[in-house]
Amino acid sequence: MAYTVRRPNLTFWEKLYLPNIIAGLAITLKHLRKMLAGETHVVMQYPEEKWDAHLPEYYRGAPTLVTDQHGREKCVSCQLCEFICPPRAIKIKPGHIPAENEFAKVEKAPEAFDIDMTRCIYCGLCEEVCPEQAIFLRKDYAITGESRAEMVHDKTKLYELGGTMPNLVHKWNPDK
Amino acid sequence: MALLNDIPWFLIAASVAKTLFLIFLVVLPLVSYTVYAERRVSALIQDRLGPNRTGFPISLFGFKKDLQLVLGGLGQPIADAVKFLLKEDFTPGHVNKVYFWMAPVLAMVPALSTLAVLPFGNYMFGQKMVVADVNVGILYVFAIASIGVYGIVLAGWSSNSKYPFLGGIRASSQMISYELSLGLSAVPVLMILGNLNLSDAIDYQVKNGWLLLPFTDGNLTLRELLLWVPVLISFIVFSISMFAETNRLPFDLPESETELVAGYHTEYSSMKFALFFLGEYAAMIAGSSVITVLFLGGWHIPFLPVNTLESSMTAPGAVLGLVHITAFFAKVAVLLGIFIWVRWTLPRFRFDQLMKLGWLYLFEIALVNIFITAAILALVR
Numbered sequence: 227m228a229y230t231v232r233r234p235n236l237t238f239w240e241k242l243y244l245p246n247i248i249a250g251l252a253i254t255l256k257h258l259r260k261m262l263a264g265e266t267h268v269v270m271q272y273p274e275e276k277w278d279a280h281l282p283e284y285y286r287g288a289p290t291l292v293t294d295q296h297g298r299e300k301c302v303s304c305q306l307c308e309f310i311c312p313p314r315a316i317k318i319k320p321g322h323i324p325a326e327n328e329f330a331k332v333e334k335a336p337e338a339f340d341i342d343m344t345r346c347i348y349c350g351l352c353e354e355v356c357p358e359q360a361i362f363l364r365k366d367y368a369i370t371g372e373s374r375a376e377m378v379h380d381k382t383k384l385y386e387l388g389g390t391m392p393n394l395v396h397k398w399n400p401d402k
Numbered sequence: 403m404a405l406l407n408d409i410p411w412f413l414i415a416a417s418v419a420k421t422l423f424l425i426f427l428v429v430l431p432l433v434s435y436t437v438y439a440e441r442r443v444s445a446l447i448q449d450r451l452g453p454n455r456t457g458f459p460i461s462l463f464g465f466k467k468d469l470q471l472v473l474g475g476l477g478q479p480i481a482d483a484v485k486f487l488l489k490e491d492f493t494p495g496h497v498n499k500v501y502f503w504m505a506p507v508l509a510m511v512p513a514l515s516t517l518a519v520l521p522f523g524n525y526m527f528g529q530k531m532v533v534a535d536v537n538v539g540i541l542y543v544f545a546i547a548s549i550g551v552y553g554i555v556l557a558g559w560s561s562n563s564k565y566p567f568l569g570g571i572r573a574s575s576q577m578i579s580y581e582l583s584l585g586l587s588a589v590p591v592l593m594i595l596g597n598l599n600l601s602d603a604i605d606y607q608v609k610n611g612w613l614l615l616p617f618t619d620g621n622l623t624l625r626e627l628l629l630w631v632p633v634l635i636s637f638i639v640f641s642i643s644m645f646a647e648t649n650r651l652p653f654d655l656p657e658s659e660t661e662l663v664a665g666y667h668t669e670y671s672s673m674k675f676a677l678f679f680l681g682e683y684a685a686m687i688a689g690s691s692v693i694t695v696l697f698l699g700g701w702h703i704p705f706l707p708v709n710t711l712e713s714s715m716t717a718p719g720a721v722l723g724l725v726h727i728t729a730f731f732a733k734v735a736v737l738l739g740i741f742i743w744v745r746w747t748l749p750r751f752r753f754d755q756l757m758k759l760g761w762l763y764l765f766e767i768a769l770v771n772i773f774i775t776a777a778i779l780a781l782v783r
Contacts, residue, residue: 258447262446268449268451
């Protein structure tokens with residue numbers, strides 16, 4: 227059913243527009259002044275200011291490999307992460323630990339471990355699936371490179387990013 | 403000096419020098435930095451930051467780092483210009499090629515041509531700082547400025563598609579409507595000045611105080627006080643009409659983005675689009691200059707001595723001449739700031755509201771204002 231919308235009865239000054247225009251100009255000027263005085267909080271100026279200190283503990287950044295407190299690479303190249311990785315970003319070439327090595331009883335360590343960061347989706351499944359707690363998603367998020375080759379993190383790079391993380395389970399400790 | 407001015411080639415050379423100075427050293431940089439100011443001020447008004455980091459990419463020339471944050475985005479106009487020059491200049495197949503190519507030129511040229519008669523300074527090196535000191539000054543401005551509508555209408559028609567067409571139609575009716583109130587609101591001012599020459603308009607304001615601020619000469623007579631009322635009305639009507647003439651918000655119906663994509667320049671790209679853009683801002687500068695000359699005393703600074711033709715050859719006179727030129731463009735810059743400020747405050751009018759405002763209010767106010775001025779001029783000596 228059609229119904230009539232009652233128009234508000236405008237006063238003379240409202241009909242004249244000008245007072246309202248001046249009020250509007252005052253509002254925009256106030257915003258301009260506050261911005262110039264730095265009173266308005268605006269977005270972070272990213273490359274200069276970063277939010278890194280506020281990243282939560284569970285933040286999923288770039289996947290990395292870690293060594294234990296004895297300097298042993300934790301990865302035993304079981305390849306579970308390679309198989310679970312949804313975008314197939316991980317490539318592992320398993321290798322043997324030579325008999326004369328202190329950690330010979332671990333038997334295996336990766337000969338090559340590549341994570342293609344152009345494919346990685348930072349899902350964290352590799353970290354979750356790892357039985358040796360060898361792969362962790364750290365807080366690096368700005369992974370850039372000038373070529374595709376540069377975007378593939380090899381073993382050296384992964385250990386460099388990952389650093390050391392002490393064992394929670396001591397089954398591979400040399401004195402045991 | 404007067405002897406030199408009689409030699410034709412010297413006159414031509416001086417005019418060319420003044421034109422080149424005005425267009426390439428003042429107006430085009432002013433246009434590009436108005437665009438930058440528009441983006442920055444709009445951002446600040448909306449609690450954003452705007453383009454604040456385009457520096458000069460001197461790393462292209464072998465330097466270690468680009469000049470960036472120090473400049474706060476001052477390189478933006480150059481980046482914009484490079485972008486416009488390098489983009490593909492696409493001419494759609496369905497357009498009328500001749501008029502399609504002609505329209506951007508017609509949008510830009512009249513805006514720049516009006517600057518020819520505007521005195522942007524007093525004297526420098528024995529030269530009057532106006533390209534053409536013609537006696538029909540203000541009439542020339544109105545005549546040339548109204549040609550500017552052809553650029554927009556031709557762009558709308560020749561694009562041969564519906565949105566530009568609507569934009570073109572809107573532009574033609576809007577600009578013709580507001581031409582009336584623009585011209586009529588200038589009449590009281592011209593009656594007070596008793597002259598159409600814009601240099602003489604400034605000379606009058608130097609002697610008797612600026613028209614909008616009649617006390618700038620140090621005294622305020624009853625006649626000036628009474629004339630203040632029509633001048634103020636005339637100033638408001640003139641400014642509003644100027645907004646409509648230059649297609650600025652709240653009257654930017656020819657290119658209203660929300661309804662017409664981009665209005666008359668929807669089909670344009672690359673440098674042809676940039677010409678419309680430059681034309682719009684050049685028209686703003688021309689309009690601000692006219693307001694400055696007619697109401698705000700042109701290059702004059704109150705209580706500062708004015709140099710003469712003879713004194714401008716000496717060092718202090720030349721410095722004073724430079725101060726005058728700076729004062730003129732400072733006033734223009736303030737007016738451009740107001741243009742920007744208004745644009746980011748007011749919403750767009752509806753088309754019938756626009757026509758109603760033009761024909762039912764501004765036209766009548768301007769007309770009545772002429773009679774008020776005439777009565778004051780006749781009765782109060």
